[in-house]
Amino acid sequence: MTETRMTDEVDVNSHPPLEEEKRQRYYIAKMQQLVKEKETEIGRPLTACVTTFGCQMNARDSEKLIGILKEIGFEESTDENSDFVLYNTCTVRENANLRVYGRLGHLNSLKKQHPGMIIALCGCMMQEETVVEKIRKSYRFVDLIFGTHNIFKLAELLYQRMTEDGMVVDVWKDTDQIVEDLPVERKYPFKSGVNIMFGCNNFCTYCIVPYVRGRERSRAPEDIIKEIEGLVADGVVEVMLLGQNVNSYGKTLNPPVSFAELLERVEQIHGLERIRFMTSHPKDLSDDLIRVMAKSEKICRHLHLPLQSGSSRLLKKMNRHYDKEQYLALAKKIQEAIPDISLTTDIIVGFPGETEEDFEETMDVVRQVRYDSAFTFIYSKRTGTPAAAMEDQVPIEVTQPRFDRLLKEVQEIAKERCSRDLGRVMKVLVEGMDDHDSANVTGRLGNNTMVHFPGDASLIGKIVSVRLTEARGFYYMGRMEEE
Ligand code: 5AD
Ligand code: SF4
Numbered sequence: 001m002t003e004t005r006m007t008d009e010v011d012v013n014s015h016p017p018l019e020e021e022k023r024q025r026y027y028i029a030k031m032q033q034l035v036k037e038k039e040t041e042i043g044r045p046l047t048a049c050v051t052t053f054g055c056q057m058n059a060r061d062s063e064k065l066i067g068i069l070k071e072i073g074f075e076e077s078t079d080e081n082s083d084f085v086l087y088n089t090c091t092v093r094e095n096a097n098l099r100v101y102g103r104l105g106h107l108n109s110l111k112k113q114h115p116g117m118i119i120a121l122c123g124c125m126m127q128e129e130t131v132v133e134k135i136r137k138s139y140r141f142v143d144l145i146f147g148t149h150n151i152f153k154l155a156e157l158l159y160q161r162m163t164e165d166g167m168v169v170d171v172w173k174d175t176d177q178i179v180e181d182l183p184v185e186r187k188y189p190f191k192s193g194v195n196i197m198f199g200c201n202n203f204c205t206y207c208i209v210p211y212v213r214g215r216e217r218s219r220a221p222e223d224i225i226k227e228i229e230g231l232v233a234d235g236v237v238e239v240m241l242l243g244q245n246v247n248s249y250g251k252t253l254n255p256p257v258s259f260a261e262l263l264e265r266v267e268q269i270h271g272l273e274r275i276r277f278m279t280s281h282p283k284d285l286s287d288d289l290i291r292v293m294a295k296s297e298k299i300c301r302h303l304h305l306p307l308q309s310g311s312s313r314l315l316k317k318m319n320r321h322y323d324k325e326q327y328l329a330l331a332k333k334i335q336e337a338i339p340d341i342s343l344t345t346d347i348i349v350g351f352p353g354e355t356e357e358d359f360e361e362t363m364d365v366v367r368q369v370r371y372d373s374a375f376t377f378i379y380s381k382r383t384g385t386p387a388a389a390m391e392d393q394v395p396i397e398v399t400q401p402r403f404d405r406l407l408k409e410v411q412e413i414a415k416e417r418c419s420r421d422l423g424r425v426m427k428v429l430v431e432g433m434d435d436h437d438s439a440n441v442t443g444r445l446g447n448n449t450m451v452h453f454p455g456d457a458s459l460i461g462k463i464v465s466v467r468l469t470e471a472r473g474f475y476y477m478g479r480m481e482e483e
Contacts (some may be wrong), residue, residue, distance in 0.1 A: 020152070020179050024134050027155035030072050034162055038083075048074035050083040053100065054090025056242055056278060057213075058123055060193040062088045065122070067183035068154045076185070084118045084158075087123035091208055092471055093380035097125055105271075108141050111353065113334075118161060120122035120144035122151060126171055127212035130383065136167065148213055152179040174199075174214035188431070190461030191274075192231050197261065200244035202281065204308070205319045205386040207381060208352060209244060211292055218250050221257050221265060228269055229309055237463065238274035238429055246277050246295070247284035256419040260288035265299050274429065275299045275465055279306060282330055283321040294337045300446040302372075303334060306346035310365035311358035313352050317390070324361060331369045342372035342417070342447035349406055350379040350399030352390035359402050359441050372417045372447065373474070374410045378403050418449055419471035425481050426451075428466045429458040445464040453478040 010029040018446050035046055052062040066076060067088060074084060076270075090096040097335045100121075111117045119403045127147045135142050146153065152208060160325050161168045186365050197282060199214040200207075228239055237323065250257035259277075266275055277300045282305055282434050293299050293438050309315055312323035322330075326365040334341055349361060366374070378399050381388045433441035434452045439453035443466075443471075452475065453466050466478040 004269075012265055016156075020177065021181055024068075024152055024155055024179070024182060024346075026444040027159050028068065030159050031072040031155050031162075034159065037398075038356040046073065046084065047077040048086070049077045049080050050085040050086045051080075051103075052073075052088045054088075054092065054094055054124065055273075056240065057088060057195070057244075058088050058244060058452065059150070060195060061123070061188070061350060063186055063193070064182065065151055065154055068152075071183045072155060072158075072186050080107065081310075083114075083116065083338060084120070085110075085363055086120045086122065088427065089121060089123035091123075091125040091128060091131070091256075091382070093214060093405050094378070095376065095380070097131070100125060103141070104139055107320065108139070111141055115132065118143045120146075120158075120161075122146045123126070124148055124209070124212040128208075128210045132169060132171060136169070140167070145169045145171065146231045149173075149175040152182055152456055173408070176215075176217060178217060178219055178223075180227075180362070183256060187235075188461075189235050191240070191431075192236050193240045193242045194224060194227055194231070194344055195219065195243070196241045196246060196277075197243035199251050201248070202245060203386075205317065205390075206348060206382065208382040208385055214309055216245070216248065216399045217253065218253050218255065218257075218477075221250070221262055222367055224262065225269065226266055226273060228266060232269060235461065237272065237461065239266070241273065241275065241277040245281040245284060246280060247280050247286065249290065258286065258288060260286060262293050263289070263296070263299060267292075267296055273298060274297065278304050280304060281306070282327055285334075287328060293341075300448070301338060301340045301341045302344065302447045304344045304346075305331065305334075307362070307369075308346060308348050309351060309354075310362035311354070312361070314354060314358050317353065318351060318387075320391040323366060330414065340447070342449070343369060345369075345371050345374045347374055347376050348396040349376065349403045350396075351381070352394065354379075354385055354394050354399075354402075355390040359406075363406065363409060365407070366413065368415050370417060371410065372449075373414045376403060376406055377409060395462050415473050417427065418474055418476075420446070421449075421468050422471045423466045424475070425465050425469060427462050427463050428453075428478070430455065430461065433457060450475040451478045452476070453480055455480060 010026050012029045016026050050062050051068050052058050107119055126145050146157055157168055186449050197218040199216045200210045201216045203210050235325050246259050249259040310324050315323055399409055428443035428451050430441050430443040432442055434442045439454055440452045442452050451466055465481045467481050468478050470475040470477040
């Protein structure tokens, strides 16, 4: 599923244009020539393998990277023994970094047997100077490094690497540039992420994201609407509006536009059936948004509302700008306004200085809110963030048992929550065949719960009515019903 908007013919013999989109089209054309030459030389198509670590933002960035690679003429592959291998990295927790280093060792041995292989690294981890230094020194077989702000430059950087010697490194500290209209290769034909903003201004004290994704920048509503209209024309029925903190969308636009207003405009798009969004910071969640959600026909009954901790004392140290009572009041207000809402959350265990009492406050919020699911994390020290310099770091012997207790509680509640719609007929967007049973398809309810039911591939991408006949912990089995 490639979304491309071809512009004017490109003259590859002229100088590279200065306007960014035209410039990248020029390098895509240059690379197309180079790839063709290589193919003739080796007698087979060139392959590219892109591996994505981390969040939905990275997943969407990878779709853009793959879009450019395919436009250039690479065949997409899932085999790392490819001509071009790209890791789109994450650095939100230490173990994300460790996984990348581990896999790089393996890539080095593949490259020894595959001369001409180009290895590239991009994404959040590359925005850290210490990481780039380490790769320059100890992973010299890497060919190309770029960051989060210049993924649109892939063709230009690849051209540079293929026409010059040595490692190419191009990492920008920040940018106010948003390049529209480059090719994108969607993973699913029927649903798509849509960036509405980039970066984060919140500086929660544990989090490295603001340092690696830069300052908050919102896309113009017209550009977002145009992109979604294009997606819908191409068969998309569900969009996920993406931002680190969607509730502060549009504050810096001129004139300002609120997230609630943007949602109302997206709702008007004819042919679009479902709207999701991620992530909402509790401090910025407006009554307008709740109102718009409550009356909407298309916005899914799911809100991801990261708690991080239930202790007001720790929330202050985390720089979250809300306390336990405010969070609980907000959750209650949402649940009352939208009774069928599914609330999900992120929780960190073992933030510096966390005592047993602090942890119990978190457990208390979990029991009161009753989340449909929760991502739970053990605090990971990220160099350069304020929390990394805090004195009272909590040892793993203390955090692990707390984490286990939290997970157990979260899972018990999630199981009970998940079964609440048993017996009802609900709308399911069919996403694919069931991995475990070829007679079944798999889809999702508006609240994001998975449902498996008898059906064939012709249903993929359709929204159908399904009776939920059996609750199996975190998912349902069902049976399709006539409309
Ligand atoms: N340690 C553990 N979890 C973290 N997160 C962000 N930074 C850290 C960290 N240093 C979690 C938060 C955030 C989610 C995306 O990742 O819970 O909401
Ligand atoms: Fe990190 Fe906080 Fe920004 Fe989320 S809101 S990306 S947790 S700094």
